[in-house]
Amino acid sequence: MIRGVRVSEMQMALTNKADYAVRAVLDIARHHPSLRTRRLIAAAMDLPGNFLSQILATLVRHGILDSTAGPAGGYALARAPAEITLLEVIELIEGPVTLDQCLLGGGACDWTQVCPLHETWSEAKASFTRRLAATNFGDLTNIDQAIRDGTYQLPAHKSALTKRLGKLGADGRRRICMALDAVANC
Secondary structure, eight states: OOSSEEEETTEEEEOHHHHHHHHHHHHHHHTTTSOBOHHHHHHHHTOOHHHHHHHHHHHHHTTSEEEEOSTTOEEEESSOGGGSBHHHHHHHHHOSOOOOBOTTTSSBOOTTSOOTTHHHHHHHHHHHHHHHHHOBHHHHHHHHHHHHHTOOOOOHHHHHHHHHHHTTHHHHHHHHHHHHTOGGGO
16 A cells, blocks of 8 residues: 555555545535535545545545534635646555555565666656656646536547447456456446
């Protein structure tokens, strides 16, 4: 496990804490600039309420969210959704995204001895981090709304993969999805 991102058999996923933080910020961004209660956020995003309270407090403490106390209170973004990046929220919760596990040796990469994959892996990590930094919650709320409206179009390279998966039939797709540990996304 690395901070914020789990790498196992070349599959990357957020830790629960980072996942919940991203989902909470996304829900609040959907309703920007209105206030959202912890209960509404938890219900909308299927999050555990007690753990969510801790995450929301961290997001407030670090200037991602503002909180208003009282019966009409709740949480709102401290900045516009387009000014908050996915990388910022993940790193705030889990620390810097590091992909320093050596692909060949299984342990920490030996930075004094370069392995054949060292440069490729370093470039992949930099690209991954750049992509997270370039993705903001304004973009994510627009995509989310298009998905909910049924108007979202996958980019061409993802659309081609979806078409190929479609030709496999339900059982073939299920087996591939299970192998990719992405059943929920297929």
